[in-house]
Amino acid sequence: MNCPFCPPLAELTTFAETPCFRALYNIAPVLPGHSLVVPKEHIRSMLGLNENLLYEMVVFSRKIVQVLMKAFSCQSFDWTIQDGTEAGQTIEHLHLHIIPRHSNDLAAPGDWYPAMLQNETAIIDSALRQKINQAEMVKIVSFLKETYIKL
């Protein structure tokens, strides 16, 4: 499996988990704190989750919002899913983006969105993607793990 949201790759980026979901730090964040919530099972669409799993996902995701707001000292966030090829989904594993936001962090509030799509496309070509280095990933994942435990 080369899926970035499944083990073994996802093990390096996971900072919190429930029985059926994990929260990952994005290897190519469009803004500091850009994280993902994904099901452990390699499911493509939100339509593939039953109601119990939907509940587990939304409650966990909201907790991840609180972790990120604390860790990145912010009051605002973006929360988005692109479900399906026509919506720009390029990695065929359901993922909810959570992005902490700060005043004037981008020229216009909506600029993260094209940047995110660009990164998600670029991820396929490892020569193009702008990813954070491994030492930085270890540091941020460890910090977010601690924040999650203390919440």
Add this chain to the structure above:
Amino acid sequence: MNCPFCPPLAELTTFAETPCFRALYNIAPVLPGHSLVVPKEHIRSMLGLNENLLYEMVVFSRKIVQVLMKAFSCQSFDWTIQDGTEAGQTIEHLHLHIIPRHSNDLAAPGDWYPAMLQNETAIIDSALRQKINQAEMVKIVSFLKETYIKL
């Protein structure tokens, strides 16, 4: 109350509801089918919902996705929340955008996002906003009501 997501304004655009949520057709859709799920209570943030309400919202929203996929014959959708001023939230009433997507409906898959922000800002100035006319709204709301009931 001048909030577009509260009565009386919301009564004209609502096509489905649960005890605590309603689904509205957007008065200025960025693409056909662009709808919103909002709590009936005038709450600003997703952080203001308890876990029962979160569950009600996510299960209902997923059902609205299915309504829109059927009504607009598509397989893909965008699902997004901007929570907080720094994320570009301009109407202080929590709202989840659900946008059905089709192949090549926009020049680039991410183009709906800046368009949505522009519309949401323009909504404040009624002279600027591009809204659909009332006859069209009545027609689409009635069609979506039927689709929801039959689902």
